[in-house]
Structures are given as structure tokens and as C-alpha cells.
Amino acid sequence: MSLSDHPLWRKPQHHLDSGHASDHVHWLELFYDLVHVVSIFVLGNYLSHHLSVEGFAIFAMLFVVVWFAWFDLSLFNSLYVSTDIRHRLVMAAQILTVMLMTSSIHSIDHGGWAFFAVGYALNRFIIAYLYRRARKVGDSEESLPCEMSRNYGIASAIFAVSAFLPQPYGYILFGIGMLVIWALFVMPKIGIIRHDRLVPRLGHMAERFALLLLIVVGEGFFKLIITLSEYGVSNVSPDVFVNYVIGGFSLLVMCWIYFDFAGNGKPRSTDPKTMMQWTLAHLLLMLSAVCVGVALSAEVKVGFWDHYPFKYAVIGCLGLAGYLYALLLIQNVIEERTAHRFATAKVRMVGIALSFVALAIVAFVPALVGNFVWGTALISQAVIPMRNAYIAISASENETNTEVEDAG
Template structure:
């Protein structure tokens, strides 16, 4: 047996060239996701303390940037089967960059910005090195894909590094330009690296990566509920607050139920560039809205039945639910149809979206118990109607 047959010494190979590739997620990737548990939690805390328009804009921008850092490394690990000792060292360095970015989010408006930008620059530089390494060990030495990816990430690293030292707002503008440039260099038709066939990842692997991160993002909502009740004082709240507490936890559970029954682990209908882009962006919006819902639900333990639900929390909760349902709708349209989707028709999704909007209109004028009822109808209809429809269909076929 050759040393290269051992996972610890096997050099990275594109999955099209490898006999040892699998759609299942490696433990290294799961460990990398653990760091994003912290970053998403810190981002949620930032939104909780900055519920105005400007605060939401900063939160959304940071979430997108952090999500892209997760996606880019996940994409590499999906394209290249890489488990050797050098890759493990590199992954540990990537984890440190995410830790650095996460630690600077709370002071992103001040001195934390320079640390965040530098952490992101190093993160990009490490991915550039990953593709450079893959290029030199590739069976196809003339393959231009890893070369262009390494070059593009190197350019991005330089831009983000410079932005860390520029005065505001010029640093922000340069950083934003760098993010847009990186996206264009990957997705532009006929120019971006997506034009190469070898840019298509292991679809099953990426579907599993999306599903696992969604669990993490939704799970942050439980953290928010538990910590908020702990801060308020579990021995000081009334019985109706405990009911709201349960409602919040149930809502998060239903969100996961909706995702995994209807789209979770779903594979795109085809590997066309437009399909893959919609699939990825819809998951980005889905996860961003899930964080918003989690933050909004944390206010459940701050009000009784007859109090008005805090309006700023209600706004991100209702808009977050609308965006979540719209994202599910987008994903449903681009993945292979499954049995559950036959009952989850488009009208149900739009009913939930509209109902969330209606809730937002009435929530300032009604007690929280009625606001929760309206919002709950928007959410629960997404599982109750499909399940009821599927049961009736099954019963009818059994009778026949």
C-alpha cells in the first residue's frame, strides 16, 4: 500500500480525478462550521443592539461577507478531495481568521474594522494558496481553473488588506468593491471561472453543507431565547412569558421542519450556471432571514400576553419570515421535485408571505397574543396545509 493511499498523506485531487470522493461532509468541515456558530451568534447580538435601519444594513453586509468566507472554503472542499496533513494545518489557519473576524464584529464601527478587514484578507490569501497547491498537484497540469481561482483570491486578498488601513469611508468602499469584484470574477458569463466544467462542485456534498449550516443558523435562535430568559431572570417572569418562550422554540423547530421536508439536501435540476447561482443565493437569503427571525423571537420573553410586541423586533420577524418563505420558494423551483413539494404549492408560500405582511401592519395596535397568533398562522400554514393535503391524498389512494 502506498503512503498516498492514506487520508493523512493523500494530496488534494479534483473529485473528477479521485476514486475516494464522497458526498458526505468531512469532520474538518464540521469543525470549521463550529467557528461559524460563534460568528453567527455575534452577528445576531449585533443586530439585537442595532435594530435601526443602519444597524440592519451593517448586520446584513457583515453576514454576507462571513457567509461568503464559509461558502468559498466549502466550495474548495467540494471540488477537491483534500484531507492530508498540510490541508489540516491550512484549515486550522482558516479557523483562526474566522475567530479574528468574529471577535471584531462588536466594534466594527470603530477600531474593530481594521482587524475584520485584515482577517478577511488573510482568509482570502489562504484560499488562494489552497487553489495554488491544488494546481501543482493536479493530474492535469494545464488545467486553467485552479490557476485563475488562485489569482482571483490573491487579488481579493490584496484589496481587502489595503482597505484595512484606509480611513473611513474609503476603506469600506474599497472593501465593498473587492467583494463585488470577487463575485464577478466567479459568476460573470464567459469571463468568470464558473465557465469551466471543473468549477461545478459535488452537488450532493454542497447540498449537505447548506443543510448543516442552516441547522447552525436556526439553532442560534434557541441560544437567543435561552440567554435572553437567563438575563431577564427565570424566577422573575410570569406564566404567560413561559408560554411565549415555548412559542419561540416551536417556531424555530417548524422553520427547520419546513426546510428539511421540502428542500433540505435537495439537488438542483441541472448544473447550469443560472440554476447554481439561484440555488446558492437563495440559501444565503434563507440563512440571513433565519438569523433575523431568531433575534425577533428573543423578544418573546420580554412581553406578556397583553403587551404590545416590541415593534422593531416585529419588523425583522415579519420581514424575516417573508424572506424565509420566499427563499424556500426559490429553492423549490431550482431543485429536483420531491414528494413533499407536491403538497407545498406556490400558493401556500405566498399565503404565508402575505400573512406575515398583514401581521406587521396590525402588530403595533394589538396585544402580543394576537400578534403571535397572526404570525403563527403565517408560519404553521406552511406545514399544516401540506401535511393535511398529503394525508388526504394518501387516504384517497388507499380507499381506491
């Protein structure tokens, strides 16, 4: 093996040009995800302490921004096979930028903004460098990495300037920067999305989405456990423990229905519209999952006959509705699975409708009733497809056995 063929020294190559492409996630990407574990947890804590329309809007915008920091690097790593020493050091620098952004979230509205914006500007600058490096050392078609590097460079400059402007001008300019980079991505004829080589390794990106979903839903366990420990496990009544179990089981079911019906699923085609729906539906799915995780932390704050805290109930019910809708969108664009025959759009709409029923009644009924309706909305998404599958498969088996007996 020559030095240029060894993973530590092999220059980055587009996966269509490389003989070393694999759909499996590299350990370095998993390590990169570790800092996002903390980011998502901190974002959830921010939402917990700012349960208002303004607080949710700030949380949602920050989540979208941080999520794209994760997605853009994941997209690069899916497009280009890059594992050499320089790439590993660049990934380390990316981790430092996310650390800076994450540590700024708690004080984002009083002093932390400048640090967040500088961290994001550096994050975009590093992405620009990665594409510039790919253009220089390995891509047989230079226009894609050249344009990507240019666009991220422009965005980096805008974000850097926004860090030093007085508010609200800094926020406005940062928002303009996000719009610019998205526009340069999706605009007809001039957008990056027109490039045929923009298509990533589909199996790799599907696995990246699935792993991050596990992280996002798993944050709900953190919040449940920490909330109960802060209250004092010896100081709560038995019904609180039942609610605690309900919260943990609900998080399991959320993963259950994702991996049965959408997890690791590849898009049916690589046309731009399908790829965008696949990506943005995962963004909505994960944003909704964080909302549900935060809402479930209130399970250990109430007994059976108390009213569920209304602000938590709002984000929990709307979060579940958003989660199920996003799941339906993903199902509609990935390769057909046998399970899709039984988890139809009608099934998803049942869950969404029950989520809104729970929201409508939660302020007037005990938490026990609200939990029952909300839990039915979620658990029905696993139970109804299983029931339909059992009936269909049993009928098919009986029909086969009857044919065999008739033939005998």
C-alpha cells in the same frame, strides 16, 4: 496501501479525478463550522443592539461577507478531495482568520474594522493558496485552479489595503473588492463560472447547506435561553413562559419545513443559472433565519397583553417572509420531491401574505394576537401540505381499495 494513498498524505485531487470522493461531510469541515456558530451568534447580537436601518444594513453586509468566507472554503472542499496534513493545518489557519473577524464585529464601527478587514484578507489569501496548491499537485485541468487562485489573490490585496484607509474609503474599497471577486466569478466568457469543472459534489454541498442551516436556526435557541436567564427564570409571569414555548416551537417548525421540502436536495441541473439560484437562495434563507431568531428573543420580554416590541416585530415578519420566499426558490431548482406536490407556491404565498399582515397590525394589537397571526403564517407551511397530502393519499387508497373490491 502506499503512503500516497493514505488520507493523511494523499495530495488534493479534483473529485472528478479522484477515486476517494464522497458526498459525506468530513469531520474537519464540521470543526470549521464551530467557529461559525460563534460568528452567527455574534452577528445576531450585533443586530439585537442595532435595531435601525443603518444597523440592519451593517449586519446584513457583515453576514454576507462572513457567509461567503464559509461558502468559498466549502466549495473548495467540495471540488477537491483534500484531507492531508498540510490541508488540515491550512484549515486551522482559516479558523484563526474567522476568529479574528468574529472578535472584531462588536466594535466594527469604532476600531474593529481594521482587524476584520485584515482577517478577511488573510482568509482570501489562504483560499488563493489552496487553489494554487491544487493546481500544482493534482488537477488534470489547470485553468480553473489557476484562475481561482489569481482572483482570490487580487481580492486579498484589495481587502488588505482597505484595512488601513480612513473611513469611508476603507469601506468603499472593501465593497469594491467584493464586487471584483463576484464579477470575476460570474462575468460571461471570462468568469470562473464558465468552467465545466466548477461543479462541486452536489450531495456534499447540499449537506453543507443543511448543516449550516441547522446552526443558523439553532442560534435562535441560544438567544431565547440567554434572554430568559438574564431576566431571571423566577421573575417572569406564566404568559412569558407560553411565549417562550412559542419561540422554541417556531424554530423547530422552521427546520421542519426546510428539511421536508428542500434540505439535502440536489439541483435539477448543473447549469450556472440553477447553481447560482440554489446558492444565493440559501444565503437569503440563512440571513432571514438569523433575523427571525433575533426577533423571537423578544418573546420573553412581553406578556400576552403587551405590544410586541416593534423593531423586533419588523425583522421577525420580514425575516419570515424572506425565509419562505427563499424556500420556494430552492424548491424550484432542486430535484422534484413528492412533498412538492403539496407545498406549492400558493402555500408559500399564504405564509408570506400573513407575515405582512402580522407586520401591519403588530403595533396596534396585543402580542397574543400578533403571535397568533405570525405563528399561523409559519405553522401553515407545515399544516397545509400535511393536510393536502393526507387528503390526496387517503383518496388514492380508497380508490385502490374500491378497484380491488370491484375486481373481487
